[in-house]
Amino acid sequence: MAESVVFCVIQAVGELLLYEARYLHGIRxxxxxxxxxxxxxxxxxKIADAKQEEDERIRDWVAETRESAYIAEDILDIFAIEISLRKEKSLLQKYAGKWKEYTSLHHLGPNIQQIEAKISYLESDWRVSNIITIGQGDILDYVSERRQQIRRTYSHHEEDFVGLDEDVEKLxxxxxxxxxxxxxxxxxxxxxxxxxxxxxxxxxxxxxxxRSHFHAFAWVCISRKWREEEILKRILNKLVPENREHINGMNDISELVKELFEVQKMKKCLVVLDDVWEKDVWKSLRPAFPNRKLGSKVLLTTRNKEIALHIDTDTKCFSYEQRHLNEDESWELLKKKAFPGIHMEVEDEFASGDEYEDARSSMDSFHSCLSDEETDEILGNVNTPRSECDIQDIRVQEDIEKIGKEMVGLCGGLPLAIIVLGGLLMTKSTLNEWRKVHQNFNSHLRRRRSLQENGIVYEVLALSYHDLPYQVKPCFLHLGNFPEDYEIPTRKLFQLWAAEGFILSDCHPSEEQESIMDIGERYLRELVQRCMVQIKVEExxxxxxxxxxxxxxxxxxLLKGKEENFLIRIPLSDDPKLIGSSSSSSNSTSTSLIHRLAISVDSDIEKYFPPESENLDHVRSAVFFSRLMNRKHLQSTLELLCNGFKLLRVLDLERFDFGEKLCKDxxxxxxxxxxxxxxSQFYKLPSSIGKLKFLQTLDLRVPYHACLTIPDVLWKLTQLKHLYLPPSHKSTSKLQLGSLINLEILKxxxxxxSDFRDITKLFKLRKLTAILCVEMENLEAIYNSLTLNANRLRDSSFRIRFDFDSPRELTLLHQLVGGHHLRKLDLVGRVAKLPGHSHFYERITKLTLRNSSLEEDPMVTLEKLPNLYSLIxxxxxxxxxxxRxxxxxxxxxxxxxxxxxxxxEGWIVEEGSMPNLLRLTIDECISLRMVPEGIKFISTMREMLIFNMPESFKERVRLVEECGNNFYKITVRETNRDHITDFENPQGNTFSGLLRIVSPSLVPRDWQNP
Incomplete structure (x- = not known):
């Protein structure tokens, strides 16, 4: 990854030369x-990174180059900060500090000379050692070519699945x-x-x-550092999400076990325990699962056969040992990944005349992965064989198939290895490229140092990693920051990549209009395309x-990150490694060469940082993962971080308790x-936050109850691109944000x-979430400003506190709901008449109405909104x-x-309405007589929550079975209780829905038992 680090230094030098020319006297x-x-x-x-596995000398050279580049980057960062601070001085201070400026540059000069000498040494060492000859073609930058190859769609459909269909049905x-x-x-x-x-x-x-047999589902991944309490809570939160607050407040394991046991007695539950590593996991969880007579079941995956045997000793367990894919299945899976509708370019050779029929015949074996159009394109646009026709030689396809089958044969029938190999081959469009991958693949296998069961998978993954573009390699290694089975929010991930310097929006002229999010998404697509990352898409x-x-x-x-001194990840442990300790103890972690720390903590973060911590000034990223709210005050540790990590670019401290005020350090x-x-929990933000001039992302979304006081200093952070304010906050004076002209996200x-006029000044905004409580004229001004910025603004969500009564006000409402960026809208106040459905922006996904006092049925309009996912x-x-x-x-x-x-009083649901509804909530609708009969036609609904309803209504609610098999859960919450009262349904005539009336006399005739 030396190429990536060197690239970052080039960018740092370029920024100094471009923006800070006046301060470079004598060293430009x-x-x-x-x-x-x-x-x-x-x-x-670039060449050394690709060849380092072949020669120890190259590995040493790469390591030295990488560390030298890090040192150079540190020096340049320090100088850039000195320049930034000098810019802020008044004119008098500038003149008074002129001698200090020259002194600073005088000290920088030797450092610059040191960098230059080191680079010259590395170049000379490469030439003298004659490690490898670099051809002109080897150093061509193929980033633009790769950008064109990447598809702009996602494989978010059902994942590729080959074979095992009979096994699925059996299971x-x-x-x-x-x-x-x-x-x-x-x-x-x-x-x-x-x-x-x-x-x-x-x-x-x-x-x-x-899905139709069970009533509740939970899927939990069991990490190697598992904790019984956490697993039980995660299962319960999935099975009864409406009890989340109550469950998270439970700290006694025996109570959690009892709660989970009772839930499974009340309804059929399917619990998946994915990737169980130890027998003790089942031994600890076993008391929480009732026997098979009650219908709930557990589906478990493991690499260890002994775990399944252990389960079978006290519980009736069916064990299925998953087989490897056979030769045909392996090739079929590789074709799915390697040939998603592309055709191969052919070099140098041509088919002609009598060879045409042979070409068409030989194509048959390969035709299964190509369409008719692609076959014709490969063979050439000819209807009859002609000797003079230059058509692509179909024998190349036979060569490709032969190469592909040889490589897939080495994957041992392991789907992960085949999928990753297919993702790599999908980026290769010529026979020569396939041959090169084949050569590298064999080379990797010959050099395999590890003979563990997953060796082949590691080698395929390593091959795909080495083939990544240099910009994407550090992005991939950065994913090792996150804990096992962690779902990584993509927006946060892109912001972290940018802060680390992995994303630079001006690195190519064609990217000038791309935001950080656009470039980050493009990099992630590269990883997705190569099947190195799994993704989830917002529905x-x-x-x-x-x-x-x-x-x-x-x-x-993690392996590559450690090899390249990229990252240290410290998992949750009762005996943690000490960071920056000078102790030679085996449980201490030297950070002398590490630039990034990722630490999972429980309740005591101080134990990771002893008072004698040192050598921390080179750490550039510190990310902490707290599983639960860390209640211990962390001022001393935060002070250590703020004063010891002098070059820190990233600080992620989520879910910690900092007491009354965040420390000013x-x-x-x-x-x-x-x-x-x-x-995190604190109530005052220090004014020193205004000193963070290079800040790009600031996330202050503390809990709602912690109404955060923010000083009016955020306007100083002119490099901010992403600002997340708390959902509830205040300031001693109006926050001025108009100077933050680089903002792309404002939440x-x-x-x-804040001053409403500031929105009108932020022309780079792409995502905006705002509470608007202003007068008519101001609301119009905001609308006009957003209209001017419509081409850039992609996503907006508003809570508007306003009464729309007069014709002028209703006209403005029509304009607001039609904004071509509106996704979510919350209207608080009277609405004399709801705009027609044609006035609403078609992509609005969520709408909330409060105190609107609408007299006409709003459903007539709202049911026509094509992308409405949530209505409140x-x-x-x-x-x-x-x-209706x-x-x-x-x-x-x-x-x-x-x-x-x-x-x-009444609610009518016609058959065919709301065909995709999943959850219905009815709360404090005191005059509503009953749930509509038409609910029975909604087969998709999984849950109905009823709160604060009269007894007469609750008596009519009951759980029903569908088609003798299918029944779902209805929960009723009473205001004077903390628990959920559940109604279990009897066997009998059913309908596709959730209701049956408790009192037989009130059951509609067509619902009653035959």
Whole structure:
């Protein structure tokens, strides 16, 4: 990864030369010379990175180059900060400090000379050693070519699955079998890492028979550093999410075990325990699972056959040992990944005349992975054989197939290895490129140092890693920061990459209009395309939501990160490694060569940083993962971080308790680009936060109850691109944000705290979430400003506190709901008449109405919104007596909530309405007589929550079974209780939905038992 680090130094030098020319008196020529030499060194490093596995001398040279580049980057960072601070001085201070400026440059001069000498030495050492000859073609930059190759779509459909269909059906049959004498309580899937246990389990978990058989589902991944309390809470939160607050407050394991046991007695639950490493996991969890007579079951995956045998000693367990793919299945899977609709370019050779029919015949064996159009394109646009026709030689396809089958044969039938290999080959479009991959693949296998069961997977992953573009390599290694099985939010990930210097928006002329998010997404696509990262997509917007690493891919991240001194990850431990300790103790961690720290902590962060901590000034990133809110005050540790980590660019301290006020020393971290305090608890932000001039991302989303006081200093942070204000905050004076002209994301902007006019000055905004509580004229000004910025603004969400009564006000409402960037809207106040559905922006996904006092049925309009996923009607937003949801209305609606509709008496749901509804909530609608009969037609609904409803209403609610098999859970919460009262349904006639009336006399005739 030396090439990536050298590239970052080139960028740092370039920024100094471009923006700070006036401060480079006496050293500008030296910097330009360094930049030229660095470009040559980058070209050498690119080849060295690819060849270092072949020669120990190359590995040593790469390591030395990488560390030298880090040192150079540190020196340049320090100088850039000195220049930034000097810019802030008054004119008098500038003249008074002139001698100090020259003194600073005088001290910098020798450092610059040291960098230049080191680069010259590395170049000379490379030439003298004659390690490898570099051809001109080897140093061509192919970034632009790769950018064109990357597809702009995501494989977010069902993952590739080859073979094992019969096995799936067999396992599903075991899952739904209720014969007490013949059924199994636990089903174990056993297999080595990378064989596809999780993919097979996911296939079963989402199978239609399984989804209809069980009433509640939980999937938890068991990390190697597992904790019984955490696993139990995660299972319960999935099975009864409405009890989340109560569950998270439980600290007694015996209480959690009892709670989980009772939940499974009340409803059929399927619990997946994915990737169990130790027998003690089941031994600890076993008391929480009832026997098979109650219908709940456990689906477990493990690499250790002994775990399944251990389970079978006290519980009836069916063990399935997952097989490897056979030769045909392996080739089929490789074709799916390597040939997603592309055709191969052919070099030098041509088919002609009599060879045409032979070419067409030989194509048959390869035709299964190509369309007819692609076949014709390969063979050439000819209808009859002609000797003079230059068509691409189909024998090349035979060569490609031969090469592909040889490589896939070495993958040992392991799906993960085949998928990653396919992702790598998908980026190769010529026969020569395939031959090169084949050569490198064989070379890697010959040099395999590890003979463990996952050796082949590691080698395929390593091959794919070495083939990554240099910009993407550090992004991939950075994923090792995150804990095992962690779902990584993509927006946060891109911001971290930018803060680390991995994303530079001006590195190519064609990227000038791209934001950090755009470039980060492009880099992540590269990893997704190569099957090195798994992703989740936001259903409503089809945007990337999160990504995750397979555990073997993560192990490669950590292995390479350690080899390249890129990252130290310290997992949760009762005996943690001490950071920066001079002690020679075995449990201490030297950070002399490490530039990034990722630490999982529990309750005592101080134990990781002893008072004698030292040698921390080179650490550039410190990311902390706290599993639960860390209640201990951390001022002393935070002071150590702020004063010891002098070059820190990233500080992520989420979910910690800092007491009353964050320590003022935070202002000492002048290099900081990323600061997140999300979910942490404190009530005052120090004014020293204004010293962080280079900050790009600031996340202050503390809990809502901690109303944060923010000093009016944020306007100084002119490099900010992403500002997340707390959901509840205040200031002694209006916050001035108009100077933050580089902002691309602004969250929780509140006109009661900030000057509304500032929104009109932020022309680079791409995402805006705001509370607007202003007068008519001001609201119009905001709308006009957003309209001017419509081409750049992509996503906006508003809570608007305003009464729309007059014609002028209603006209403004029509304009607001039609904004071509509006995603979510929360209207608080009277609305004389709701705009027609054609006035709403078609991509709005969430709408909330409060105190609207609408007399006309709003469903007539709202059910026509094509992408509405969530609708909430609260606090007398509707004051009529009847709501009607017509057939084919609310086609995309997933959640529906009625709260405080005091005048609502009846609700009619026609068959075909809300076909995708998942959750319904009815709360404090005191006049509503019953749940509509039409709910029975909604087969997708999984949950209905009822709060604060009269007894007469609750008596009519009951759980029902569908088609003799299918029944779901209805929960009723009473205001005077903390628990959920559940109603279990009897066997009998059913309908596709959730309701049956408790009192037989009130059951509609067509619902009653035959």
């Amino acid at each position: 020529a030296q910097l330009e010379q360094i930049q030229t030499k660095l470009r040559r060194l980058q070209a050498i490093s 599903v049959a075991h899952m739904v079998n209720e014969d007490v004498d013949r059924c199994y309580h636990v089903v174990s899937i056993i297999g080595m890492g990378g064989i596809g246990k999780t993919a097979l389990t996911r296939k079963i978990y989402h199978h239609t028979e399984v 409503s917007t089809l945007c990337l939501k999160s990504c995750q690493l397979h555990d073997l891919t993560r192990e490669l991240c 935070i202002g000492n971290l002048v290099h900081l680009r990323y600061l997140s305090l999300r979910g 929780n902007f509140d006109t009661r705290v 009607l609260r606090k007398n937003s509707f004051v009529g007596s009847v709501l 949801c017509s057939a084919r209305g609310f086609d995309q609606l997933r959640t529906l909530e009625f709260q405080g509709l005091s005048f609502l």
